[in-house]
Every structure is written in C-alpha cells, then in structure tokens.
Amino acid sequence: MNRETKLKRPVASFILLTNIIFLPLFCLVGASSVLGFPKWIFDVILCISAWSSTFAFAILFKKIYLGQSFMQFVKDKFKNKLQFSVILIAIMIQAFIFLMILFIVSNTSEVDSIFTVSSWGMLIYYFFNHLLSGPLGEELGWRGFAQMELQKKHSPLKASIIIGFWWGMWHLPIWFTTGLVGIDLIKYILLFMIAIMSTKIVMTAFHNLNQNLIVPIIIHQFFNFFMGLINGKLVDLLMYNAIFYFVVAVLIIIINPKDVLYGKEDTNVIHAKQYMV
Template sequence: MSREKKLKKPIASFILLTNIIFLPLFLLVGAIRIFGFPTWVFDVVHCISAWSSTFAFAILFKKIYPGQSFTQFVKEKFKHKLKFSVILTAIMIQAFIFLMILFIVSNNSEVDSIFTISSWGMLIYFFFKNLLAGPLGEEIGWRGFAQIELQKKHSPLKASIIIGFWWGLWHLPIWFTTGFMGIDLIKYILFFMIAIISTKIVMTAFYNLNQNLIIPIIIHQFFNFFIGLINGNLIDLIMYNAIFYLVVAVLIIVINPKKVLYGKEDASVINCNFQ
C-alpha cells in the first residue's frame, strides 16, 4: 500500500484554497442580493460562504495529516476543560470596549436610536446568525489549524501577526462592497487590518491560556456581535475597535501572561502540546 504524500506547504495551500472556495460563494451572495431573493436565502448562503476555510481545511486534511481523522482532530481542539477565569476576563475586556465605543458614539450621534436592533427577537436572531456566519465557520481552519501549525516554527505572537494578516486579507472582496472609495476606503482597510491583527493577538493569548477552541470562537463572536449592535458610521466604528483592540493587544504583549505569546521555554511547551 502506497503512503499518501504529506503536503509540503500546508498553510500556504490552506490560505490559497480558502480564497478559491470563498470567491465564488461571495459572488453568489452578491447575486442573491441583487436579484432580490428572500432575506433568509441571503443569510443561509452568507453563512455557508463563511465556512470556506473549514471546507478548505477538510479537503486538504488527509494531505496535511496523513493517517489522522478530521473528526478526531476537531474534537481534540475542544477537549481541554474551559477555565471560567479565562472566559470571564476575555468577555469583560470586550464588554468594556463595547461600552466605551457606545459612550463615544452616543455623544456624537444624532440618530434616534444608538442601536441597530429594536427587539429581543431580532437580537437573538442577530446573535446566532453572527455565530454561524463567522466564528463557527472560521475558527477551525484559521485558529485550529493555521495558527497552531505556524506556532511550530514561530512564536505565538509572530504566528498571530502572520495569520492575522492573511485572515484580514481574506476579507478583501468584502471591502469593495462597503461603498467606500478613495481615502475612505483606504481608512477602512487600514483600521480593519489593525483591528483584525490586534484581535488575532488577543485570541491567541487567551487560547494558549486554555487551549480550547471555544475561547477564540467567543472572542470572535463578541467582536462581530458588538460592532453590529451600534448604529454609527462604519469607518468610525472600525477605527474605535482598531484603537481599543490594539491597546489591549499591546498590553497583553507587554504582560505576556505565562509567556503565552513569546519566551523560549514556555513557547516550546505550548508547541509540544499542540503537536
């Protein structure tokens, strides 16, 4: 029996295939909106497109990890017992950022309502739609695989910046649907990338403290959810998030709790645990 060859550049192959799968799905989402399909059809296809990284990883899995089970791999990412202190700290940080942005926007806004959601039913629907159209679909590939795989060669901090950059760039088609042009588009992209990379560093730190994929899923969910709740100028909202998450990321880098982002001895232990 011939042994299956292992993929030489698994992360590069993953990023490339993720984009190849995402682009036609993204175009399909656009077509559905243009031709006036029901909202639920748009939401379903939008959610499916967010899973492009998971689809790519599943397709490549046997070539990346020959002889291993994809299902078992995914289960391993959730096996560690969740630490209440880690979850609570992450949520409190994000809640504080949300309240600070809410305060800033409310003082500068002239709209009737500061919130985009007007009922509890819509709030619940928005929460779960965001969960399916982002965190659940993206974290297995980008965090569960790409981040951990890159940490075998680089410090978690360096790996976070690299994966954060490519994760942000994956959103490129979406940037050109915002309606922004010229300097506004440049500002949007700049703040978006700062926010994404900063959030990625925060995710990595908290994930490495607990080593359960639920952690980055929660952080990703509340990042998307909170920004979608506030009724304000999109560039301003992205800018505020970029600033606050960058401050948090820098503080975590400086503190480096339990050396989860860098430090030879502890980084080696983390990498061994991930293999």
C-alpha cells in the same frame, strides 16, 4: 511513528484553497442580493461562504495529517476543560471596549437609536446569525489549524501576525461591498487590518491560556456582535475598535501572561506536537 506530510507548505495551501472556495461563494452572496432573493436565502449563502476555511481544511486534512481522523482532530480542539477565569476576563475586556465605544457614539451621534436592533427577538437572531456566519465557520481552519501549524516553527506572536494578516486579506472582497470609495475606503482597509490583527493577537493569547477552541470562538463572536450592535458610521466604529483592540493587544504583548506569546516553549506548541509530521 513519524509521519511526513505530502504538502510542503500546508498553511499556504490552506490559505490559497480557502480563497478559491470563498470567492465564488461570495459572488453568489452578491448575486442573491442583486436578484432580490429573500433575506433568508442571502443569510444562508453568506453563512456557507463563511465556512470556506473549514471546507478547505477538511479537503486538505488527509494530505497534511496522514492516517489521522478529521473528526478526532476537531474533537481534540474542544477537549480541554474550559477555564472560567480565562473566558470571564476575555469577555470583560470586550464588554469594556463595547461600553466605551457606546459612550463615545452616544455623545457624538445624532441618530434616534444608538442600537441597530429594536427587539429581543431581533437581538437573538442577530447573535446566532453572526455566530453561524463567522466564528463557527472560521475558527477551526484559521485558529485550530493555521495558527497551531505556524506555532511549530514560530512564536505564537509572530504566527498571530502572519495569520492575522492573511485572515484580514481573506476579507478583501467584502471591503468593496461597503460602498466606500477613495480615502474613506483606504481608511477602512487600514483600520480593518489593524483591528483584525490586534484581535488575532488577543485571541491567540487567551486561546493558548486555555487550549480550547471555544475561547477564540467567543472572542471572535463578541467582536463581530458588539461592533454590529452599535448604530454609527462604519469607518468611525471600525476606528474605535481598532484603537481599543490595538491597545489591548499591546498590553498583552508587554505582559505576556505565562509566556503565551513568546519566550519559553508554550503549552500550545507542546500540545501541537501530537500533530507534527
């Protein structure tokens, strides 16, 4: 049975509502820091703010997919069997990038420790803190919905560039909390956008190969985790990540494995048809 959406521009509505929800929550994050609240309160509020895209999508869901179940939609995003080879290759690429950046920083940095954590306990906390305040809260809305929705009308590559740009712009308030000003801030913003849009293309390719939301969650997690693990200048670390992920994205665009980014109708578009309106 054909269904018609009440929202003429569901992706635009999602992006707008995501930002509307995120901004006041992010202000609370800043207020908790300024007022000297305990670290755990800061982390909790930060985690909640990272879920703004999921909140926005949940609110809009019934207006986009009439008569469908939100929980069933979520379950469908994880129902396909994970392909070990896809996950392994993605992690190996990110591990290689991490090791290359680690090598570069270790030969140029004068700090006592090259890592930002000093114990296994802190490493575990750091890992799960990043997982909760990043990938788990962001991927359903940005990848599970917005990317899939645009792939109904555009190639995965074009959809990735569009969503990658707006996903990057969603981080705009965070840019001004880095303490950077002038040319350093401009460099940071440009490098950030290159890094995040390149990573978005990588995520789309591997996601379309496996059709399980766990894949982009893993890639997103290791991007954040590895970058934050190295003790170095923020702009330099971002520059290294931007360069390496851009190179990987270009290679994947050229190779275009199984036409996952452009060309023939890919499996992601076929799978998305059950949600078409």
